[in-house]
Amino acid sequence: MADVATLVEQAREGRPRAVARLISLVEGASPQLREVMAALAPLTGGAYVVGLTGSPGVGKSTSTSAMVTAYRKAGKRVGVLAVDPSSPFSGGALLGDRVRMSEHASDPGVYIRSMATRGHLGGLAWAAPQAIRVLDAAGCEVIVVETVGVGQSEVEIAAQADTCVVLLAPGMGDGIQAAKAGILEIGDVYVVNKADRDGADATARELNHMLGLGESRGPGEWRPPIVKTVAARGEGIDEVLEALEKHRAWMDERGVLAERRRIRAAHEIETIAITALRARLADLRGDVRLSALAARVTGGELDPYAAADELVAGLTGL
Numbered sequence: 001m002a003d004v005a006t007l008v009e010q011a012r013e014g015r016p017r018a019v020a021r022l023i024s025l026v027e028g029a030s031p032q033l034r035e036v037m038a039a040l041a042p043l044t045g046g047a048y049v050v051g052l053t054g055s056p057g058v059g060k061s062t063s064t065s066a067m068v069t070a071y072r073k074a075g076k077r078v079g080v081l082a083v084d085p086s087s088p089f090s091g092g093a094l095l096g097d098r099v100r101m102s103e104h105a106s107d108p109g110v111y112i113r114s115m116a117t118r119g120h121l122g123g124l125a126w127a128a129p130q131a132i133r134v135l136d137a138a139g140c141e142v143i144v145v146e147t148v149g150v151g152q153s154e155v156e157i158a159a160q161a162d163t164c165v166v167l168l169a170p171g172m173g174d175g176i177q178a179a180k181a182g183i184l185e186i187g188d189v190y191v192v193n194k195a196d197r198d199g200a201d202a203t204a205r206e207l208n209h210m211l212g213l214g215e216s217r218g219p220g221e222w223r224p225p226i227v228k229t230v231a232a233r234g235e236g237i238d239e240v241l242e243a244l245e246k247h248r249a250w251m252d253e254r255g256v257l258a259e260r261r262r263i264r265a266a267h268e269i270e271t272i273a274i275t276a277l278r279a280r281l282a283d284l285r286g287d288v289r290l291s292a293l294a295a296r297v298t299g300g301e302l303d304p305y306a307a308a309d310e311l312v313a314g315l316t317g318l
């Protein structure tokens with residue numbers, strides 16, 4: 001058994017091995033998970049969480065790495081969480097990322113972790129927030145969460161982040177059309193990466209049109225900026241950070257940040273509660289309370305709905 005108090009103390013000092021241990025404990029749903037989360041709770045809330053999403057190959061990892069460089073220049077401690085919701089194995093598809101992130105490997109002010117979430121109860125919604133808490137408690141001022149893969153994960157990542165960055169690149173064939181269903185609602189900041197390639201302006205224009213950015217908005221409404229970057233050369237990255245800072249300030253002024261975090265926490269509580277309830281219900285087969293209720297139903301004394309109500313009330317103490 002790990003000594004959680006010591007690990008947490010060491011993580012606060014920024015010791016990478018302690019951070020890694022804690023993330024492994026939460027990721028593996030260790031019996032000590034609750035103890036870890038309880039110890040971390042008072043230490044969290046300081047980090048700004050940036051979500052990064054976009055089709056495979058648009059340059060998410062390259063951008064993340066460039067952003068880390070920029071944040072480090074500004075003296076900030078940074079955490080990176082690369083989440084792969086399609087894989088049950090940590091590593092694998094994320095190996096390439098490790099290479100792209102290698103320039104930060106020896107920097108004690110950067111903590112990089114990859115995480116596979118397939119097969120986790122509740123998937124990304126369950127596993128990532130716990131890892132984010134560990135990084136937060138470890139003193140990361142900014143946490144960049146990159147999701148690998150497409151689909152539902154894009155929407156989930158947006159729900160986890162304070163600010164969601166959607167990356168696009170010109171000439172990706174499917175372009176915006178394929179992605180438009182989900183991404184137009186979730187981006188707080190849009191980045192057209194690979195601006196060194198033909199078609200970046202067209203992609204930005206198309207995006208601008210689809211987001212309806214030409215149309216007038218209500219006063220105080222957030223207008224997602226579109227930033228062009230060449231992440232591979234670090235170009236435009238300062239502008240991305242500026243856009244993030246603006247969005248954060250905009251949210252702060254209006255209480256949006258606190259509200260987003262509350263919604264996130266509510267969602268998380270819900271997921272944990274439902275998982276716990278499901279586990280208890282699954283344990284019921286052969287339970288005497290269930291057999292007794294079943295006998296009353298077959299005896300015509302109770303209808304199954306009333307019996308189910310009674311069962312749920314008994315389980316939850318409601």
Ligand SMILES: Nc1nc2c(ncn2[C@@H]2O[C@H](COP(=O)(O)OP(=O)(O)OP(=O)(O)O)[C@@H](O)[C@H]2O)c(=O)[nH]1
Nearest residue numbers: 055056057058059060061062148149194230231232
């Ligand atoms: N021309 C050009 N290539 C880039 C740029 N940024 C990244 N790339 C290249 O695009 C490829 C994919 O970059 P990644 O950063 O791995 O993209 P990703 O979105 O993280 O990819 P997945 O994690 O596999 O979804 C790599 O070969 C990069 O070198 C850029 O600004 N211009």
Ligand SMILES: [Mg+2]
Nearest residue numbers: 060061097148
């Ligand atoms: Mg990547």
